[in-house]
Every structure is written in C-alpha cells, then in structure tokens.
Amino acid sequence: MEFRDLKSQYQRYKTEIDTAIQNVLDVGSFVGGSEVKELETKLSEYVGVKHCITCANGTEAMTLLMMAWDIKEGDAVFVPDFTFFSTGEIVSFRGATPVFVDVDRDTYNMDPVKLKQAILKTLKEGVLIPKVIIPVDLFGLPANYLEIMNIAEEFKLKVLEDGAQGFGGSIEGEKACSFGHAATTSFFPAKPLGCYGDGGSIFTNDDRLAKLIRSLKVHGQGEDKYDNVRIGVNSRLDTIQAAVLLIKLKAFENHEVKDVNQVAEMYNNRLQGVEKQIIPKGYTSSYAQYTIKLKNINQRDSLQNLLKESGIPSMIYYAKPMHKQKAFSELNFVNEDFKVTNELCDTVLSLPMHPYMSSNDIDDVCRIVNEYVCKF
Structure with a gap:
C-alpha cells in the first residue's frame, strides 16, 4: 500500500x-x-x-x-x-x-x-x-x-x-x-x-x-x-x-479533489474511537494528509508499528514543535504556552491518503486501527 x-x-x-x-x-x-x-x-x-x-x-x-x-x-x-x-x-x-x-x-x-x-x-x-x-x-x-x-x-x-x-x-x-x-x-x-x-x-x-x-x-x-x-x-x-x-492540474480539477474528499468521508465513517481533524462548516480540505489523534504517545507509536507490520505506511506530522527545534533554541519561549501543539506532537498519526485509494485498502487500514483502539 x-x-x-x-x-x-x-x-x-x-x-x-x-x-x-x-x-x-x-x-x-x-x-x-x-x-x-x-x-x-x-x-x-x-x-x-x-x-x-x-x-x-x-x-x-x-x-x-x-x-x-x-x-x-x-x-x-x-x-x-x-x-x-x-x-x-x-x-x-x-x-x-x-x-x-x-x-x-x-x-x-x-x-x-x-x-x-x-x-x-x-x-x-x-x-x-x-x-x-x-x-x-x-x-x-x-x-x-x-x-x-x-x-x-x-x-x-x-x-x-x-x-x-x-x-x-x-x-x-x-x-x-x-x-x-x-x-x-x-x-x-x-x-x-x-x-x-x-x-x-x-x-x-x-x-x-x-x-x-x-x-x-x-x-x-x-x-x-x-x-x-x-x-x-x-x-x-x-x-x-x-x-x-x-x-496534473487537469486531473486535479476534474476529479482528484472530489475523490480525495470521498476517501476522507469513508475514513470518517469507518474509523471508530479516534479523533480526527475537524473540517468546519463551509470549509473544504484538499487532504494533503488524513490525520487522527490517539490518546497518548505510547498508543500512537504502538499503532504505527502495528500498521507497519501489516504493510501499511503511516507518518507523524509533526513529532517536534517549532519552539523545541534546536535551530530556534536561542529564542525565548514558555513551553506551557503551547499546550495543544505539545499534545498533538505526541498523539497525531497520518494514514495513507490519496485520490486513487481503493475501498478495500481503506477497509484494511480501518480494521487494524479499530481493532487496536478498542483494546484500550
């Protein structure tokens, strides 16, 4: 996949x-x-x-x-x-x-x-x-x-x-x-x-x-x-x-934005027990990534390993916030000012996402995620 x-x-x-x-x-x-x-x-x-x-x-x-x-x-x-x-x-x-x-x-x-x-x-x-x-x-x-x-x-x-x-x-x-x-x-x-x-x-x-x-x-x-x-x-x-x-722009206009949103809808309907990025009313996402939130870093990392064992790729965007990057270490920031970002960096996981994704592939991803999450 x-x-x-x-x-x-x-x-x-x-x-x-x-x-x-x-x-x-x-x-x-x-x-x-x-x-x-x-x-x-x-x-x-x-x-x-x-x-x-x-x-x-x-x-x-x-x-x-x-x-x-x-x-x-x-x-x-x-x-x-x-x-x-x-x-x-x-x-x-x-x-x-x-x-x-x-x-x-x-x-x-x-x-x-x-x-x-x-x-x-x-x-x-x-x-x-x-x-x-x-x-x-x-x-x-x-x-x-x-x-x-x-x-x-x-x-x-x-x-x-x-x-x-x-x-x-x-x-x-x-x-x-x-x-x-x-x-x-x-x-x-x-x-x-x-x-x-x-x-x-x-x-x-x-x-x-x-x-x-x-x-x-x-x-x-x-x-x-x-x-x-x-x-x-x-x-x-x-x-x-x-x-x-x-x-590629022709394909993008003709069907890819529509198709990727249909993939997202299937994910939304089939995934259980995880939080997803909220798309506000009136907004449309082009879904560069489809990202879920787990309860904590251990649950997130364990799920990623389980997906990998099943041949399913996933990515963490982003594991480290901007204010903790070494390149910005000379700047003065208070870690407590970034509670949401710190939480997201420990809990987000992006799943396979593209306009050409089959329903069967979505089923495979959701089955593993749902089976894993229901244990907690």
Missing part, C-alpha cells in the same frame, strides 16, 4: 505526461518555456487571483515574499507552532524573529485568540516590531482567515497564506491561495498538486508586488537579464515540471 500513490496517478495519465515531457525535449526550451507561462495563467484562473508567479520551491516562494516586504532584523513574524520547519526558517533566514503561536485543538490550524495574545505580548515587550502573520493550511485545511484578517487589519500587519498543503481547499467556495495579501504553495511531489521534483508558486492580486517578485526571482532583473536593478535570487520553475503540472 502506498502512503501517497503517485505511481497509480502516473499510470492513469502516462500517455499525456510522457507526451508533454517529450514536447519539451523536442523544443529544447528547458528554462522559461511556454509551458511555464501557460501554467501560471491556468493556476491564477483556478485560484481566482490576478497573478501567479512560479518559482523553484515552496520555501523560496515564502522567502521571496519576505524579501519583497523587506522583512528584516527587529521584525516579528507570527507562525503556527505546529507546522513544517520551513515556515519559521524563512523568517530567521531574513534575520527577523519568528513568534510561534499555538494552534486550535480541533482544526490544528493557527488559533486566532492566541495569535492576538502573541501580538499584544510582543507589542508590550517592545523589542520586536510585528510585521507579518503566516497562517498554514495544515493537512489541506485552510486556516481561519476571516478572524485572522480582522486581527491583521487591527494591527496593520501583512498576511502570507502558507498554502503548501492547502492547494485545492476552500472556504465558502473561495479557493486556498486566494487569502491574505499574498499566498504561496509547493509542488513537491507528495503535495495535493505535485510535480516530479521541486516547484512552488506565489499568488497575489497586488500588481506592484507581482512585478517586484518577478524581478527578485531572477537575480533582481530589470528590463533584461543583464540589467540588474536590485539584489535577488535564482528561483525558477523549469519547463519540464511546468509541463507535468499542466497535465
């Missing part, structure tokens, strides 16, 4: 994908080919924003926004404590300070109440200047942008939607990566929409910001590639990856 079955997806679309790659090889335009521009147009249309700027990966997408917004030493950027390392890493990379925020017990996403408390605390301390909030659409579920945007407006902060896991999700029909002042996503192979290598993109309705990022991602380019008007980076999506994504 595959955790995220990219092989079945490829076999279904093998002819189209192989043809798209061969077309790039035949033309020989491996960087900046026509497929890149076409992909940016189609992605912006899908999300419903004016601009999509592709780049090398999701981490650099966020870094480019930090550069464009001139985030620097002395600035505070608010990041959920329960997320992948890169969300905080890109803040420190710019010399700014990540301020970690505990998450909601039901959705696992940034808790707006605790966010406001963290902003007020930072202002009271007077050492850092609050600048940006980076909510994460964890496991495919968009964060609570209604409340977060209200808080951002109150304190005059920018909001960067980290949609690396959330692409394809929505709130009341509004697509993930359309929230905040700008958004980013990742095309890492295991993401909801993944390529066959690394890739990422930035979404925004801000014309000036889009123009600046297009310059920053190519060495601060001006009118041509030998006219450099600012210090930038080299961060481009290559043409072969764009070609692959054009094929």
